[in-house]
Amino acid sequence: MANSKFEYVRAFEQPDNLLANTWIVVRVDGRGFSKLTTKYHFTKPNDKRALDLMNAAARRVMSELPDLVIAFVFHKDCTLFERRASKLTTTIVSTFTAAYMHYWPEYLPDEKLSSPLPTFDGRAVCYPGDENLRHYMSWRQVDCHINNLYNTTFWALVQQGGMEPRAAEQALAGTVSSDKNEILFSRFGINYNNEPEIFKKGSVLYRDYAPSSIQSSPTPELAHPKPRQI
Amino acid sequence: MANSKFEYVRAFEQPDNLLANTWIVVRVDGRGFSKLTTKYHFTKPNDKRALDLMNAAARRVMSELPDLVIAFVFHKDCTLFERRASKLTTTIVSTFTAAYMHYWPEYLPDEKLSSPLPTFDGRAVCYPGDENLRHYMSWRQVDCHINNLYNTTFWALVQQGGMEPRAAEQALAGTVSSDKNEILFSRFGINYNNEPEIFKKGSVLYRDYAPSSIQSSPTPELAHPKPRQI
Amino acid sequence: MANSKFEYVRAFEQPDNLLANTWIVVRVDGRGFSKLTTKYHFTKPNDKRALDLMNAAARRVMSELPDLVIAFVFHKDCTLFERRASKLTTTIVSTFTAAYMHYWPEYLPDEKLSSPLPTFDGRAVCYPGDENLRHYMSWRQVDCHINNLYNTTFWALVQQGGMEPRAAEQALAGTVSSDKNEILFSRFGINYNNEPEIFKKGSVLYRDYAPSSIQSSPTPELAHPKPRQI
Amino acid sequence: MANSKFEYVRAFEQPDNLLANTWIVVRVDGRGFSKLTTKYHFTKPNDKRALDLMNAAARRVMSELPDLVIAFVFHKDCTLFERRASKLTTTIVSTFTAAYMHYWPEYLPDEKLSSPLPTFDGRAVCYPGDENLRHYMSWRQVDCHINNLYNTTFWALVQQGGMEPRAAEQALAGTVSSDKNEILFSRFGINYNNEPEIFKKGSVLYRDYAPSSIQSSPTPELAHPKPRQI
Numbered sequence: 001m002a003n004s005k006f007e008y009v010r011a012f013e014q015p016d017n018l019l020a021n022t023w024i025v026v027r028v029d030g031r032g033f034s035k036l037t038t039k040y041h042f043t044k045p046n047d048k049r050a051l052d053l054m055n056a057a058a059r060r061v062m063s064e065l066p067d068l069v070i071a072f073v074f075h076k077d078c079t080l081f082e083r084r085a086s087k088l089t090t091t092i093v094s095t096f097t098a099a100y101m102h103y104w105p106e107y108l109p110d111e112k113l114s115s116p117l118p119t120f121d122g123r124a125v126c127y128p129g130d131e132n133l134r135h136y137m138s139w140r141q142v143d144c145h146i147n148n149l150y151n152t153t154f155w156a157l158v159q160q161g162g163m164e165p166r167a168a169e170q171a172l173a174g175t176v177s178s179d180k181n182e183i184l185f186s187r188f189g190i191n192y193n194n195e196p197e198i199f200k201k202g203s204v205l206y207r208d209y210a211p212s213s214i215q216s217s218p219t220p221e222l223a224h225p226k227p228r229q230i
Numbered sequence: 231m232a233n234s235k236f237e238y239v240r241a242f243e244q245p246d247n248l249l250a251n252t253w254i255v256v257r258v259d260g261r262g263f264s265k266l267t268t269k270y271h272f273t274k275p276n277d278k279r280a281l282d283l284m285n286a287a288a289r290r291v292m293s294e295l296p297d298l299v300i301a302f303v304f305h306k307d308c309t310l311f312e313r314r315a316s317k318l319t320t321t322i323v324s325t326f327t328a329a330y331m332h333y334w335p336e337y338l339p340d341e342k343l344s345s346p347l348p349t350f351d352g353r354a355v356c357y358p359g360d361e362n363l364r365h366y367m368s369w370r371q372v373d374c375h376i377n378n379l380y381n382t383t384f385w386a387l388v389q390q391g392g393m394e395p396r397a398a399e400q401a402l403a404g405t406v407s408s409d410k411n412e413i414l415f416s417r418f419g420i421n422y423n424n425e426p427e428i429f430k431k432g433s434v435l436y437r438d439y440a441p442s443s444i445q446s447s448p449t450p451e452l453a454h455p456k457p458r459q460i
Numbered sequence: 461m462a463n464s465k466f467e468y469v470r471a472f473e474q475p476d477n478l479l480a481n482t483w484i485v486v487r488v489d490g491r492g493f494s495k496l497t498t499k500y501h502f503t504k505p506n507d508k509r510a511l512d513l514m515n516a517a518a519r520r521v522m523s524e525l526p527d528l529v530i531a532f533v534f535h536k537d538c539t540l541f542e543r544r545a546s547k548l549t550t551t552i553v554s555t556f557t558a559a560y561m562h563y564w565p566e567y568l569p570d571e572k573l574s575s576p577l578p579t580f581d582g583r584a585v586c587y588p589g590d591e592n593l594r595h596y597m598s599w600r601q602v603d604c605h606i607n608n609l610y611n612t613t614f615w616a617l618v619q620q621g622g623m624e625p626r627a628a629e630q631a632l633a634g635t636v637s638s639d640k641n642e643i644l645f646s647r648f649g650i651n652y653n654n655e656p657e658i659f660k661k662g663s664v665l666y667r668d669y670a671p672s673s674i675q676s677s678p679t680p681e682l683a684h685p686k687p688r689q690i
Numbered sequence: 691m692a693n694s695k696f697e698y699v700r701a702f703e704q705p706d707n708l709l710a711n712t713w714i715v716v717r718v719d720g721r722g723f724s725k726l727t728t729k730y731h732f733t734k735p736n737d738k739r740a741l742d743l744m745n746a747a748a749r750r751v752m753s754e755l756p757d758l759v760i761a762f763v764f765h766k767d768c769t770l771f772e773r774r775a776s777k778l779t780t781t782i783v784s785t786f787t788a789a790y791m792h793y794w795p796e797y798l799p800d801e802k803l804s805s806p807l808p809t810f811d812g813r814a815v816c817y818p819g820d821e822n823l824r825h826y827m828s829w830r831q832v833d834c835h836i837n838n839l840y841n842t843t844f845w846a847l848v849q850q851g852g853m854e855p856r857a858a859e860q861a862l863a864g865t866v867s868s869d870k871n872e873i874l875f876s877r878f879g880i881n882y883n884n885e886p887e888i889f890k891k892g893s894v895l896y897r898d899y900a901p902s903s904i905q906s907s908p909t910p911e912l913a914h915p916k917p918r919q920i
Binding site for chain 4: 249
């Protein structure tokens with residue numbers, strides 16, 4: 001509309017359309033969450049309320065953006081926003097942030113929000129092959145498992161073993177998975193395999209495409225969030 | 231950390247570092263705000279509370295990201311996040327969204343938030359020359375002026391003139407600025423020049439670098455938001 | 461080596477690595493060839509010597525760059541030059557140009573080269589799916605067919621029909637394939653289907669991976685260039 | 691023209707337009723030139739004929755591409771090929787290669803070309819500031835100086851000192867500039883400062899914009915190639 005001599009500056013915007021026929025994964029990360037989880041008294045190593053809040057926010061994003069087939073994966077055929085990376089990532093990150101803020105009082109009613117507020121960043125990655133996408137999901141799941149095993153052991157040492165955080169850290173330095181399993185079992189009677197699946201594997205939201213004859217609502221409903229092994 | 235056979239998928243992340251020695255402008259836009267402003271009963275054509283909320287959110291972003299010299303411009307020398315476009319844009323958009331949600335009850339106490347929540351998108355643009363940056367600011371200001379003149383006239387016709395929105399739209403089709411000024415003055419006694427500066431020109435937040443001998447706080451304080459002609 | 465204060469300028473080089481797991485097609489185009497073919501008296505509409513020269517140059521490029529599986533397609537797994545677009549395209553274009561210059565006297569012994577010399581440009585395109593690559597090849601082949609049918613008819617009108625080029629151009633404006641076939645047959649007794657395959661479909665060079673028990677040379681030999689329908 | 695169902699594959703071509711208002715430097719490098727210079731018996735450390743051939747080829751590129759202000763720098767205002775990186779680099783590299791091949795017999799009449807032919811690669815880099823461009827030129831000049839001092843000393847040790855290449859290499863390992871100057875002077879009576887400027891600093895071609903009243907030819911003539919200190 002502003003048809004002025006200054007409008008030439010629009011030409012500096014460089015296209016960032018993502019390659020067609022590839023899966024677009026938008027990965028969202030919490031910013032400074034180790035500090036934030038301490039400030040708001042999250043239960044360690046896992047706070048079920050906070051995980052549920054995350055899933056609620058992710059579910060909201062999937063409701064708002066029907067092009068998402070998994071949280072947060074756009075189909076190879078998706079043409080939303082002409083596949084512009086900045087539009088796709090900022091829209092997801094903003095919608096996620098707004099939902100996370102909105103649902104916070106519902107999931108964490110005793111924690112009043114103040115600065116610093118919970119914020120997130122994001123990036124888009126293209127995966128050409130279906131196998132690449134599966135491996136991406138596996139990578140995230142393995143990452144979740146490794147972090148959770150570490151955190152579970154660390155907090156057992158601190159909370160039940162009475163160790164200082166630094167001492168617990170040193171005790172775990174150089175240990176492999178079987179070492180941590182052994183510490184958990186022999187010292188704290190915890191069988192890691194019996195930990196909740198959602199802690200060990202994370203959760204995946206995906207859109208459930210029901211056969212159209214059964215599907216009554218025009219918009220496909222989202223499946224309930226649940227841990228899913230890939 | 232997850233040193234698994236799946237980790238190769240990281241290699242699909244493509245670098246998006248923005249060219250060095252250029253001003254990085256991150257433009258943030260509201261998503262679906264014409265619908266949203268109706269839903270939450272914003273005063274038309276301008277809602278001072280909503281403008282103040284925007285500025286409060288922008289001020290918060292500048293507090294959190296000291297690399298910003300203007301809302302939202304990173305200095306040519308800035309190396310934050312290695313100048314990665316996705317990190318810079320999503321961090322700004324997420325911080326802005328969180329702040330906007332957080333301050334909402336303070337600025338719009340009577341409007342309870344529900345779906346759809348206010349969300350934003352963003353993009354990064356590089357400007358090599360200082361003049362390019364000035365022209366960018368001018369472009370946004372001209373854009374603000376043109377939109378505001380249109381909106382002021384449109385809502386005068388509707389609110390004071392009793393026209394239907396569609397009729398007002400048709401009445402304004404093809405008019406130039408002087409026509410709208412004339413309509414405002416002759417029919418509604420409004421001298422557009424006397425409208426508040428913040429309505430006509432928008433507002434700009436910038437970081438005020440006071441001389442270090444005067445500056446007492448370690449972090450430079452933000453100037454109060456105020457309309458500034460460029 | 462030049463470890464000086466100026467070396468920071470290297471940081472301005474932006475990465476252009478092409479997405480992994482995609483077919484990389486480098487398309488090479490002659491620059492100003494309609495002028496060039498006139499200057500060097502190429503037979504119209506097709507000069508077999510010039511086509512053979514093109515194929516000889518392409519064969520040379522494939523010999524020099526064993527990563528090429530088709531002229532000029534790099535395999536999805538190819539990691540040559542870290543898949544940097546500029547290295548891949550300029551290397552192919554330079555090698556092609558050098559070979560074209562080198563073989564010229566062999567294929568066009570009567571045409572002494574002078575300015576302007578034959579030059580080429582190129583670009584790299586990524587195709588994620590095998591089908592995308594097949595369709596790319598089909599696209600080029602259809603393009604070749606459409607151009608060749610037009611050129612064959614145009615030059616029949618000019619060379620055998622005695623028309624001025626401009627008149628021939630006007631005679632063909634708005635015609636479809638069947639019209640051109642009809643003109644060729646009824647006016648010049650040419651059955652387009654009997655034209656040489658290499659004129660109608662172009663040629664494709666591909667690397668023939670013979671079974672290793674038969675293959676004696678360490679480097680796989682190139683198949684002879686031949687038209688191939690896809 | 692090929693209006694077929696396959697034409698969708700064009701959409702996979704991703705834009706690579708370089709940022710406006712920046713100097714575009716296209717750097718061209720010889721591929722495998724240490725091998726090539728040996729094969730074609732280039733005089734070491736510098737072969738004046740080969741340098742002149744390089745300059746002749748560069749001069750030809752500048753004649754063909756009037757947008758070039760320096761070999762090979764496009765002006766900040768240049769809009770050639772819409773500033774597409776692949777078009778700009780491949781056109782320069784191809785034109786340079788063709789000219790290098792074409793002038794070869796003139797400058798190196800005794801060296802008959804055969805495989806491997808001389809080929810080049812190239813890349814485009816954007817420099818936003820004039821100072822960045824000057825520093826780029828300085829960087830290349832410093833690089834030339836350092837390499838030439840090394841090569842001059844190395845070949846003095848080999849050619850005049852009778853050392854094996856490997857021994858000469860070891861003799862120079864860890865030496866700084868002053869050491870090499872000293873070796874040249876004390877052992878071979880060579881005062882490095884008296885070496886030809888073109889060896890020590892390389893050469894720069896630039897377009898000489900004469901006042902239009904003096905300039906008779908429509909196309910501005912190129913300045914003669916000459917070493918120029920920056």
